[in-house]
Amino acid sequence: MERREVAAVLAYIGRLDPRTIRTGTNEVRDQLVQWHELLGDVPLATEHGWDVREAIRAHVLDSPYPILPVDVARKWRVYRRDRLDRHTDPTPSADPDDSASWRAELLRSRNAVAVGRVAPSTHRQIASGAPQPDIEARLAAIGSCIPPTVRAELAPYRPARAAREAAIAEGQPDALSVPCQWCHAAQGEPCRNRRVGLDGRALGNAPRVTPHPTRVDHARQEAA
Template identity: 60%
Template sequence: MNRREVAAVLTYVGRIDPRLIRTDAGEARSQLDTWCELLGDVPLTTGQGWDVRNAVRKRVVASQYPILPADVAREWNAHYRDRLGRHTDPTPMADPDNPEAWRAELVATRKAVVTGRIAPSPHREVTSGEPSPRLQEMLDTVGSYVPPTVRAELAPFRPARAAREAAIAAGGPDLFGVPCERCRAAVGEPCRERSGGGVRNRNTKPRIEPHPGRVEGALAAQAQAVPA
């Protein structure tokens, strides 16, 4: 704020809290100098929710003591940090081989966010509407996030999953596609040996082969999924 704007804020403060009114010209000038010193970097209003009058009212209502310019500055700093905390820097349009231009664009964008000229930019990966046109092409090329050669190397270390994948590849049912009524294994989890008491103990060693009842359930589910 410039000096004229700070003077207008002081006039507003004196209207809602008469304790801040200074009748002596020297004291009023000194008060204005102090407020200008601390509020020179604080905007009067922004287009994204900041209004210094709201900060003044909030402080006057919350505290029994006369408001200080530092109180307003702290409210602005909190507003500043909140907006930057909700902002994710979009990729600059500047040439990445020109670090000066790249940094200048980032700084200018952040300043525009803080001063309320533009809204914070959230994570575009979460909020963007349509996926990349090349995404399906990439998925078709890769086939799976775990290549077949890697699956083969991992098979000795995860025998239950390897048995499941082998059964599916052979045209059989997904043995982990249904829950197990015996050990209470959820869909996608291997069966486990039950320690007793009728409650599944997740610390027991998983079975390579599912329980027979689960196999029957998987066969029944596969039969129902096949069109007549």
């Protein structure tokens, strides 16, 4: 707050609690200097919940003691700490390789939240804001959020999915879109090699890379 704002705050406090009023010229000057020294970095009000008048009114109602500038400064520090505790840093738009710009943008974002200019970003999520302007064109070009080169590298680690994608690419029906009547695999789940012993106990339940032929026929009938 500036000196004139601190003077307005002191006048407001005097209306609520006459005990704080100073009449002597030197006392008024000293009081103004003291309050301005402690409240120089405290704003008068912000757009997101802070108003020094509310803090003063709450103190006058809750405490029998005259308010001191440190009381207001402590309330402001609590307000700042609460906002920063609820804030999660959104991903900066700066180049990550430019560490100076990246750090400067983070500091600007945190400072704007701390002083009440913007609301805290309380939820960390994959997309923190509007999507990139070229995301639609990139998805249309590659057809999926996973590039083809990455799919090829992942194929040895998920053979069932790779076989399913290859069959669909060849124009065959998606067998996993229907449940399997042979092994009773649910829709979307791969078929399994179920083996049962003579005593009725299961000897194997390993997933199959390719679906059962009856499931493929069922999917073809559903597609037709």
